[in-house]
Amino acid sequence: MRARQAGDMPARVHVDGIDVRIGDAHILEAVGLVAEPGTVVGLLGPNGSGKSTLLRTIFRSLPPTAGQVHLDRDDVWTHSVKWNAKQTAVVLQDAPTEFPLTCSEIVRMGRTAHKRLLEPDTAFDEDLCDAAMELMEITSLAHKVFSHVSGGERQRVLIARALVQQPRLLIMDEPTNHLDLHHQLSLLDLATKLGTTVVVALHDLNLAARYCDSVVLLDRGRVVAQGTPADVLTTERIAEVYRVDVQIIEHPTTGKPHIMLC
Numbered sequence: 001m002r003a004r005q006a007g008d009m010p011a012r013v014h015v016d017g018i019d020v021r022i023g024d025a026h027i028l029e030a031v032g033l034v035a036e037p038g039t040v041v042g043l044l045g046p047n048g049s050g051k052s053t054l055l056r057t058i059f060r061s062l063p064p065t066a067g068q069v070h071l072d073r074d075d076v077w078t079h080s081v082k083w084n085a086k087q088t089a090v091v092l093q094d095a096p097t098e099f100p101l102t103c104s105e106i107v108r109m110g111r112t113a114h115k116r117l118l119e120p121d122t123a124f125d126e127d128l129c130d131a132a133m134e135l136m137e138i139t140s141l142a143h144k145v146f147s148h149v150s151g152g153e154r155q156r157v158l159i160a161r162a163l164v165q166q167p168r169l170l171i172m173d174e175p176t177n178h179l180d181l182h183h184q185l186s187l188l189d190l191a192t193k194l195g196t197t198v199v200v201a202l203h204d205l206n207l208a209a210r211y212c213d214s215v216v217l218l219d220r221g222r223v224v225a226q227g228t229p230a231d232v233l234t235t236e237r238i239a240e241v242y243r244v245d246v247q248i249i250e251h252p253t254t255g256k257p258h259i260m261l262c
Ligand SMILES: Nc1ncnc2c1ncn2[C@@H]1O[C@H](COP(=O)(O)OP(=O)(O)OP(=O)(O)O)[C@@H](O)[C@H]1O
Pocket: 022, 025, 027, 045, 046, 047, 048, 049, 050, 051, 052, 053, 054
């Protein structure tokens, strides 16, 4: 399944000098990052370091106090919600569960950004939704009520909804949280193959090292380091930022850094 519409290119994301202040709290300070088109960029950092807040400024949910977010040449904050919905799909940590809708209806909602009000689904929409549900292994859940399925199943429904949106940028906030090991690996493997640009907040450093082209390490609202996982994830930095002693080896199969607790 392709994550984009024919003719649409994956976005280049440029976040520059982002500050977020809420009341007296300075939550993000001069944060910047670049996600090259079609790459997977991991946002890492301890609890409260600012990952979700940064993602919210990128998908136009929380206006920054200063700084800019560009998708290619477009400043997302100068465009409408509708425009942004055509570019960016978002999978968040805590999905509302009160919808009286089936899983299939939730997935179909992903097509809304590309349609006019009350425009019926086409055969193309149907095919896209069927393919996304198959890919996320949720076809058997199609007629189940979204709020009645498990946390991991709900997460996979929401990922399928994001895929049918055919975004140029896919943002995911700790998408592996509710997923079992098989679905964690297949989701991140899929992220590397979609061809769209992906910015994903992750807690699992080994998954980040394995699947991300580059990572941005945040601590207390500031970028500590960014670059390839091998450059950023050093024993010294992990000890400093996470307050945990680790050993790092080269994974015998993937050749990627593999982090082990001491
Ligand atoms: N609306 C708000 N008002 C005040 N403080 C806030 C608000 N939203 C977030 N914060 C604070 O900003 C900081 C960063 O929060 P954020 O959710 O971005 O962190 P995170 O890195 O995503 O954390 P986690 O890994 O726990 O999900 C936290 O200290 C949080 O308490």
